[in-house]
Amino acid sequence: MTATILIIDDKPDVRLSARFLLSNYGYQIEEADSPAIGLARLAQKSVDLVLLDMNFALDTTSGAEGLYFLDKLAAFNESNGTCIAAIAMTAWANTELIVQALHKGASDFIEKPWDNKRLVQIIDNTTKVSKLKRSNLALEQQLQDAQDEVWLNSQSPVMQAFLSQLERVAKTQANVLLIGENGTGKSSFAQYLHQQSSSHGAFVSVNMAAITETLFESEMFGHVKGAFTGADKARIGRFELAREGTLFLDEVAATPISQQAKLLRVLESGEFEKVGSSHTMTAKPRIVSASNEAFETLIKQGVFRQDLFFRLNTVTLKVPALRERREDIPMLAKQFLAKHGQTHGVPKKQLSSDAERYLSAQNFAGNLRELSQLMERLVILTSDIHVTPDMIAQVQNPNSAAAPLCKSAHAELPLMTIDEAEQQLLKLALTNTNGNTENAATILGLSKSAIYRRLEKYQIVAKDFQQKAGIL
Known part of the structure; x- marks a missing residue:
C-alpha cells in the first residue's frame, strides 16, 4: 500500500x-x-x-x-x-x-x-x-487480547492441570502439538505459548488447510521475483518471517502428503530455498501445531508421515472440551456477555442462577466458539438485562443457524448433480456468513479442513463474498 x-x-x-x-x-x-x-x-x-x-x-x-x-x-x-x-x-x-x-x-x-x-x-x-x-x-494487541481471553480463566481441575502444563512447556523451546476438538481455543493457546516463551521473534500463523498444494512452497518458503507466472515481486515465506519466533501450523493434519517431506526437511535441518532460487536459507522457529484429527489413523491410512508427526509432537497437549470443564461455563458465559456487550454497545446483561445451571448442563459440541456465539446472539437479539433459561432456549434453537439455508425447504428442488448442489450450498453459506469460512463450515456441519478442501476443489474464494458484503 x-x-x-x-x-x-x-x-x-x-x-x-x-x-x-x-x-x-x-x-x-x-x-x-x-x-x-x-x-x-x-x-x-x-x-x-x-x-x-x-x-x-x-x-x-x-x-x-x-x-x-x-x-x-x-x-x-x-x-x-x-x-x-x-x-x-x-x-x-x-x-x-x-x-x-x-x-x-x-x-x-x-x-x-x-x-x-x-x-x-x-x-x-x-x-x-x-x-x-x-x-x-x-x-x-493480539497478545494483550490473549491475556484477557476467557480461556485462561478456570475453576475446573482438568483445565487447571492443562494450564499448568502449558505454563511449564511455554518456557522451553520444545515443539508443541495441540490436539482437541474444534472451538476449544487451540490457536489462542498457541499465541499464549509464544507470549510466555523467551522468543524475540514474531508469532506467525498459517492455516495449512487453506494453502493450495501448488502454492505450498511459495507460502511456506517464499519465492523470488519471476519464479513463476504471476510472481511479479518477491515474497517472504512463513519460515523466514518466523525465523526467531514461533510458527503456528493450524490444521497441520491437512498438509498435503506430497509436501510433507519438504516440511520435514526444514524441521530437521532448518534449511530451505525460496522458489526460483538456489540460495539455501536457514530458519529454526519454534513450531506449534494444532489439529483435531487422530494422527494414528492418518498414519495408518498413509496420508500423514510418521516421521513428520514425531518432529511435531515433542510435547503433545490435549485441550479440554468445554463439556469436560462444566464448572467454568457460567464464568465463561458472563465474560463473553460482557465482551460482546461492549462490542455491540449493549448494556451489560446478567445471568440468573437458573440460567447458569441451564448453560452448565449443555454439551456445547462447538465448545468455546459455540458458547461465544450463543452469548453474542443473546446480546443482539434480547432486550432484557436479566438472562433466563427461556431466553437462552429461544436463541439456542439449533435450526436457527441453518434457517437461511432452508427458506425453500418445501419448494421443489431442481435436478442437479451432487457437485452442483454442493457448490450452491457452499456459496449460499458464504453469502449468509459474509464470507466467514469458519461460520459457513459450522452451518454446513463441516470441519475447517473439509470446507477448505471443497472451496479449493470448486475454486470458490471466500474473499469474494467478503467484498460483496463490504468487509474488504
Missing part, C-alpha cells in the same frame, strides 16, 4: 518542491501550512508520515511550534493506537533543537535545503520502520 505523507510548512514553494519529488516515488501527498492545520488533517485523513518544518512565521528560530506539534502527534498516536512518524526539517543548524525534536518523538531530521536523494532515503527508511511498529502494535 502506498504511504501517505503530510507536509507541514508555511512556505508554498517548499511544499510544492517536496510534492513533486515524493510523488515521483509513488507517495500520496497531503499539505498543511501550519501545525494547527496539520493536526486537523490528521483527524481527517489517514497519514503514515509527517514531514514537519520546525520553524514557522510566528517564531522563525526557536522551533516552539514544531515541538508543540510533536507533543500533539505523540498524544494523537497514543489515543488512537497509531504509529504516525515525523521527520523534522529545519533551515537552522540548531543542534539543541534537533535533539529536542528527537526527544519528543521525531524519527529523524533533515536540513533545508535538502538533498533529494537523502530525503527520499530517510523517508523510505522511516516508513519501513513505522510499518514494523504498526505490526508490533498489532501483535502486542
Whole structure:
C-alpha cells in the first residue's frame, strides 16, 4: 500500500518542491501550512508520515511550534493506537533543537535545503520502520487480547492441570502439538505459548488447510521475483518471517502428503530455498501445531508421515472440551456477555442462577466458539438485562443457524448433480456468513479442513463474498 505523507510548512514553494519529488516515488501527498492545520488533517485523513518544518512565521528560530506539534502527534498516536512518524526539517543548524525534536518523538531530521536523494532515503527508511511498529502494535494487541481471553480463566481441575502444563512447556523451546476438538481455543493457546516463551521473534500463523498444494512452497518458503507466472515481486515465506519466533501450523493434519517431506526437511535441518532460487536459507522457529484429527489413523491410512508427526509432537497437549470443564461455563458465559456487550454497545446483561445451571448442563459440541456465539446472539437479539433459561432456549434453537439455508425447504428442488448442489450450498453459506469460512463450515456441519478442501476443489474464494458484503 502506498504511504501517505503530510507536509507541514508555511512556505508554498517548499511544499510544492517536496510534492513533486515524493510523488515521483509513488507517495500520496497531503499539505498543511501550519501545525494547527496539520493536526486537523490528521483527524481527517489517514497519514503514515509527517514531514514537519520546525520553524514557522510566528517564531522563525526557536522551533516552539514544531515541538508543540510533536507533543500533539505523540498524544494523537497514543489515543488512537497509531504509529504516525515525523521527520523534522529545519533551515537552522540548531543542534539543541534537533535533539529536542528527537526527544519528543521525531524519527529523524533533515536540513533545508535538502538533498533529494537523502530525503527520499530517510523517508523510505522511516516508513519501513513505522510499518514494523504498526505490526508490533498489532501483535502486542493480539497478545494483550490473549491475556484477557476467557480461556485462561478456570475453576475446573482438568483445565487447571492443562494450564499448568502449558505454563511449564511455554518456557522451553520444545515443539508443541495441540490436539482437541474444534472451538476449544487451540490457536489462542498457541499465541499464549509464544507470549510466555523467551522468543524475540514474531508469532506467525498459517492455516495449512487453506494453502493450495501448488502454492505450498511459495507460502511456506517464499519465492523470488519471476519464479513463476504471476510472481511479479518477491515474497517472504512463513519460515523466514518466523525465523526467531514461533510458527503456528493450524490444521497441520491437512498438509498435503506430497509436501510433507519438504516440511520435514526444514524441521530437521532448518534449511530451505525460496522458489526460483538456489540460495539455501536457514530458519529454526519454534513450531506449534494444532489439529483435531487422530494422527494414528492418518498414519495408518498413509496420508500423514510418521516421521513428520514425531518432529511435531515433542510435547503433545490435549485441550479440554468445554463439556469436560462444566464448572467454568457460567464464568465463561458472563465474560463473553460482557465482551460482546461492549462490542455491540449493549448494556451489560446478567445471568440468573437458573440460567447458569441451564448453560452448565449443555454439551456445547462447538465448545468455546459455540458458547461465544450463543452469548453474542443473546446480546443482539434480547432486550432484557436479566438472562433466563427461556431466553437462552429461544436463541439456542439449533435450526436457527441453518434457517437461511432452508427458506425453500418445501419448494421443489431442481435436478442437479451432487457437485452442483454442493457448490450452491457452499456459496449460499458464504453469502449468509459474509464470507466467514469458519461460520459457513459450522452451518454446513463441516470441519475447517473439509470446507477448505471443497472451496479449493470448486475454486470458490471466500474473499469474494467478503467484498460483496463490504468487509474488504
